[in-house]
Amino acid sequence: MGCFHCCINPSEKGADEPTEVSKRRAELKSYTLKSIVSTISFRTGSSRHRRITEEIQKHGVVQNEVKVFTYKELGDATDGFSNEDKIGEGGFGVVYKGRIESIDQVVAVKQLDRQGRQGTREFISEVLMLSLLKHPNLVNLIGYCVEDDHRILTYDFMPNGSLEDRLLDLAPNKAPLSWDMRMKIAEGAARGLEYLHEIAEPQVIYRDFKASNILLDEDFNPKLSDFGMAKMCPTQGQLYITTRVMGTYGYCAPEYAATGQLTTKSDVYSFGVVLLEIISGRRVIDDARAADEQNLIQWAQPLFKDRSKFTLMADPLLDGNYPEKGLFQALAVAAMCLQEDAEARPSMGEVVEVLELVTKPKDRES
Structure with missing residues (x-):
C-alpha cells in the first residue's frame, strides 16, 4: 500500500518536556492496576464496600467525580431492574435504562453478573480507569454501587x-x-x-x-x-x-x-x-x-x-x-x-x- x-x-515535535512533567509522567506510569487492586480486600458486607470505596476514591478522582449509589437508588431508577427497562445483555450482565432522581438524569445501569466474565478486579479496573480519564470520545462514568455481592456501574445513556x-x-x-x-x-x-x-x-x-x-x-x-x-x-x-x-x-x-x-x-x-x-x-x-x-x-x-x-x-x-x-x-x-x-x-x-x-x-x- x-x-x-x-x-x-x-x-x-515540540520541545522536550519540562523535568517536572517528565517526572510526573514517570510517577503516574510506575504504578499498575495490579498493585492497586492487590491492596483491596474482597470480603463481603459493609467492610468490603468501605474498602473498595476508599480505594476507588483514593486513586480515582484525578479527572472526574464518581458518585457512590445505593442498590435501592439504582433499583428505583430501573423499576426494580425491570425487563421492560432492559436495553442490552451480554457475558458481563445486563444493561438497563433508568432515571436517577437525585441527579435528575437518564442513565445506563450495567448490573454485572456475579458469575459472569467481569469479576471484581475488572470492575475496580473499570471504575479506576474511568475516574482517571476524561475525553469526549470515552463514555462518562457517573457512579457505581458495591453492596454485598452487587456490582453495578452507571453511565451516561447513549440513545x-x-x-x-x-x-x-x-x-x-x-x-x-x-x-x-x-x-x-x-x-x-x-x-x-x-x-x-x-x-x-x-x-x-x-x-x-x-x-x-x-x-x-x-x-x-x-x-x-x-x-x-x-x-x-x-x-x-x-x-x-x-x-x-x-x-x-x-x-x-x-x-x-x-x-x-x-x-x-x-x-x-x-x-x-x-x-x-x-x-x-x-x-x-x-x-x-x-x-x-x-x-x-x-x-x-x-x-x-x-x-x-x-x-x-x-x-x-x-x-x-x-x-x-x-x-x-x-x-x-x-x-x-x-x-x-x-x-x-x-x-x-x-x-x-x-x-x-x-x-x-x-x-x-x-
Whole structure:
C-alpha cells in the first residue's frame, strides 16, 4: 500500500518536556492496576464496600467525580431492574435504562453478573480507569454501587446504542449509516484511542476495541466503553506488558494472541479490524457467509493488493454513495493498521491525521 507517512503531514515535535512533567509522567506510569487492586480486600458486607470505596476514591478522582449509589437508588431508577427497562445483555450482565432522581438524569445501569466474565478486579479496573480519564470520545462514568455481592456501574445513556447495533445488527426499521457518519464514528473512536495511548495520564492500552464497545450518543458521536480489561502502558524501559490473553476472537492482534505481549500497537490492529467492518458492513467473523468469506481479514487481504478491487470492499448498503478517494484513503489506513509486523503499524495519532483528511469536505470527490 506504500508508506503510511506519505498520506499525512506529520506534526512538528515540540520541545522536550519540562523535568517536572517528565517526572510526573514517570510517577503516574510506575504504578499498575495490579498493585492497586492487590491492596483491596474482597470480603463481603459493609467492610468490603468501605474498602473498595476508599480505594476507588483514593486513586480515582484525578479527572472526574464518581458518585457512590445505593442498590435501592439504582433499583428505583430501573423499576426494580425491570425487563421492560432492559436495553442490552451480554457475558458481563445486563444493561438497563433508568432515571436517577437525585441527579435528575437518564442513565445506563450495567448490573454485572456475579458469575459472569467481569469479576471484581475488572470492575475496580473499570471504575479506576474511568475516574482517571476524561475525553469526549470515552463514555462518562457517573457512579457505581458495591453492596454485598452487587456490582453495578452507571453511565451516561447513549440513545443510539452501539456501533454493532447500527452497523452489524441493523434493525429492519433503521436506515444504514451513511459514509459521512461512518467516517465520523471512525475518526472519533480513533481520537479516543489516541488520547489513551498518547495524551492520558497514565497512558492506557484499551485491549478490547470492538464494535460493541463503541457507543453512540444522540448525535452519533462515538464513546469507548467497557474498560474492565484496560491496562496501563509499560513503564519506562519496558517494551510491552505480558499478560493473559483476553479479548474477542478476530479483533486481537496476532502477536498478542500468540505471546500475550501487549502494546499500544495491539489496539491499533483492533482499530484496523473495526475500520474494515465500518467500511464493508461485514463482521470480522461471520459463519453465515461462504467459507472463503467468513473471516473478514482473510477475505480482504487479496483485495488490498489490487486498487481496482477496492470498491468491492465497500458496504453494498452504501449503494455507491461514497467518495472514491475517501474510500481508498480509509482502506489504506485499515491495511496499515492490520499489518502483521506490529512495529510497522502507525500510531493512533497518525491514524487520526489521515482520517481527518477523509472527513474534510474539501478532500471529497463527487
